[in-house]
Amino acid sequence: MSNVIGILLDRKTYLGILRNQTGYEHIDYYNQAAVELGMTPFYMCLKHVNTKSALGLSFENKNYTLKRLPIPKVIHNRAMTLSPMSQKKLQAIAKISQVFNGQNRHDKLHIHRLLRASANSSAFLPHAMKYSRENLIKAMKREDSFFVKPTNSSVGKGIIKVNAMSDGVWQVWWSNQLPRQLVEQQTIDFIDRKVNDQRYLIQETIPLSMYEGRPYDLRVSVQRGDKGQWGVTGIAGKVAADGRHVTNLAKGGEAVRCEKLFLNNGFDPVVKRKQVEEVALQIAESLSLQIPSISDVGMDMGIDHQGAIWLIEVNGRDQRYQYKHLNLNKTFYRTYETPMLYAKYLLSK
CATH class of the missing domain: 3.30.470.20 (ATP-grasp fold, B domain)
Structure with a gap:
């Protein structure tokens, strides 16, 4: 156990290891690095972990072995723990192990x-503030261009871009649709509907x-x-x-x-x-x-x-x-x- 490194993965990625279907995770590179450094990678997902041990895949002698081991002393977290239950479980593990990058989805x-x-x-840092209808109106008075972005998403989902045009008209980009041209009140109403009580921020556009x-x-x-x-x-x-x-x-x-x-x-x-x-x-x-x-x-x-x-x-x-x-x-x-x-x-x- 002295040279075992835990690597915590999403369940789908973990289940794909033996089928060589791990999405964007290049598991072979972890294995190569571990071998060169004299360590044993032990792949886990939260479903099969308790506060004392974990059932996972140990990579040794160029092969994977399913085994139950005590919680590794050091764990590299690559799992997205969004639910309260998974966060609570990860916090419990972090009390007995050094979990680095334990929190890996950060509110922007x-x-x-x-x-x-x-x-x-x-x-x-470009100027940014919490989204509200009032702050949106302030941004439209102060900025010629800005983004309205979810505070907790990835890969560009849910982003709205807003550009001032002439005569009180605004150009608004949403999703992969063509930009629409709206007057000020229409712009405010459109963005407010899209945000719909979700956590968003307003960020100044960088040229x-x-x-x-x-x-x-x-x-x-x-x-x-x-x-x-x-x-x-x-x-x-x-x-x-x-x-x-x-x-x-x-x-x-x-x-x-x-x-x-x-x-x-x-x-x-x-x-x-x-x-x-x-x-x-x-x-x-x-x-x-x-x-x-x-x-x-x-x-x-x-x-x-x-x-x-x-x-x-x-x-x-x-x-x-x-x-x-x-x-x-x-x-x-x-x-x-x-x-x-x-x-x-x-x-x-």
Whole structure:
């Protein structure tokens, strides 16, 4: 048990291991890293875990074995625990094990407020506030362009973009529909219906740099690794599809190497990449002071027309597949190896 590392997965992913159907999770990379580091990965899902032991798949000698083991001393959480029952179970496990990235779905407005209070990170945040009808009216008076976003969703779901036009007309993008042009009251009523008492925020639009007439942002993988230190494992560009306002690959976005994007906009690719990495590390350090278990995040960051760097949002469960799209196989592997290095570090403490 001294070298066993627990890897907690969603049930569907866990059940797919033996069929080699694990979605975006490249389980073989965990296995490869574990073997190279002299560790044994033990895959679990919450359904088969109690406060003393877990039934799971142990990868040893190039094979999986179903067995029941005591709760591993260190667990890397890749499961999305949204229900109160699963959160309670994970909290109980965290009392007897070092669970890193235990909380991996973060309320976007809560993260914004934590970072806004930090001198090291506040300068990189666009203005944001909680959604309400009153705040929507304030935003329409103050901003020419803004987003209305769910505070607790992923892959670009539920996002509304709002742009001011002339003569009190607003252009509103919703889902994958064509933009509609509405007068002020129609805009307010439309957005209020879509929000419908859900938790949303209003965020100032960053004038993102463009690539072939389409806006792009960056996915920056920031992880704790050897010796527990933060590092940037990889950066990948995400370019919105024609006519779209979100860059998510799941919404038709295109993965493009960041160096190509930087060159296209006249930025020195080496200098700009280093600047992005420095900002990402500052934000990670600030965030980990408030959320100690956080250790593996995917930051969406934007660069405006002047080259300034902005944080759009923090994703607590980076899906990493953008590197696979770009054939950045070494980087893709390192996004799995780095948390295993961190797990080995925690195990040695």
